[in-house]
Amino acid sequence: MASISSSVSRISYSPFPSSLHRSRSREHTPPHVASFRKRSFGAITAVAASGRRYKGTVAREEKLAEMIAQKVAEAMQVCEGDEGKDSAACHVAWDEVEELSRAKALLHRRVASGHDPLEGFCKENPLSDECQLCDDD
């Protein structure tokens, strides 16, 4: 985040939906966001400050959660019985669960620390569907 230089201020932003301005709630600003807010403007600061996430990110987290639930059920099934438990298919099934659990945990952590993976993309394409902001329930 600190590497966003002052040149960012020269990028002209297309008008944002008015909801974006409403979302800038100062009382939720984490310290590291507040310090660079002076230099950079636009959607990034607003998102991080308001605790809202991009639609694309929310969709991904949802999809991962769904896949995890599905793969756990699959793995339980494949690994049934003594034979199932030692089979290659069983090992692979649980490895997939582990991979997805990790991916979701990492995504969650990145968003929580203010480094939404879609940040870069949404800076360039603020009007894209994925870059609409969602309220956090």
Next chain:
Amino acid sequence: MAICAVYTATTPIHTTKPNFGFHQKHQLILYTSKERSRRWGRLSSNSTSSEISCSAETKTVVIGLAADSGCGKSTFMRRLTSVFGGAAEPPKGGNPDSNTLISDTTTVICLDDYHSLDRTGRKEKGVTALDPRANDFDLMYEQVKAIKDGVAVEKPIYNHVTGLLDPPELIKPPKILVIEGLHPMFDSRVRDLLDFSIYLDISNEVKFAWKIQRDMAERGHSLESIKASIEARKPDFDAYIDPQKQYADAVIEVLPTQLIPDDNEGKVLRVKLVMKEGVKYFSPVYLFDEGSTISWIPCGRKLTCSYPGIKFAYGPDAYFGNEVSVLEMDGQFDRLDELIYVESHLSNISTKFYGEVTQQMLKHADFPGSNNGTGLFQTIVGLKIRDLYEQIIAEKAAAPVEAAKV
């Protein structure tokens, strides 16, 4: 060999070599432009600028980190890059699912990017990601070697969200390259490219406790599923990943505490730093008297600790046939003064000033492990790597340099 050149221009100047603020010997840049050099050091200035550049050819230093925690978990990486200065972040403007982290001096690449089989492919063949058959070691060797020799590479991206192999991203040779993943020391050719290697060894009980913390809130997961997942991956882990321990220059072992009987929360930890003896540029950390066996409880008259306290041990040992020194910490830091007290009694920690370890730990007090041996030893290993790097660079910068004046 040192190459010097003077550039004076009123038009934009681009340097071809990445330009880092950190310890750049023999390079002097003068510019009058207000525009600060951007991350990769290209001076784009429209005003008069002069650059005097004399650079000694520096090869990239390569560090290997073996861990089964997935890439981007990187508490270790964040501590390491912080020791060198700066924060490591995903490359801007590229694939949002890139596993790579880049800071001013360090690039961390995830070895999962060298999967030869994507998720579907692995399912078809019946191999887990832990299996060497799912990884392209030839490509891994080729690219790490190229980066080490100063050549940029187009590295594939393995997307953990989709499970597919995405189009490659460009990796330019940094000062320090860290390769992080399951198999950094598996292939002997890759192993020989490593200037230093670390293995993060988490015991099963601690792994289980951490995974519960990570996954219990997930819709699909339960205690049984988490347990089953660890057990199902264990055979491949024991066969392919665990044996790499013997090749590591430093092993960080994380075990349950011995200070609290029957503790299974995994919150208080016993952490061992196993350091190989006789490694070039690496002098193991010690307590009080190098090569002797020490047991030390710092809490007492001079230092008050809260439950369960802190306990240290140090001594020589044998590890898979190698001579090692082991420094061990059990317990937790509660206060700043405990940390500084401990730091002042450790030797060979390669700090540049008194209290540097404490400062680094405090800087990242929000990181996991900041109050126990994991954070402490990760920070110390980071400082040892910095020391190793500086020694390597000092050795290489032997040629005299001629500087031209503007």
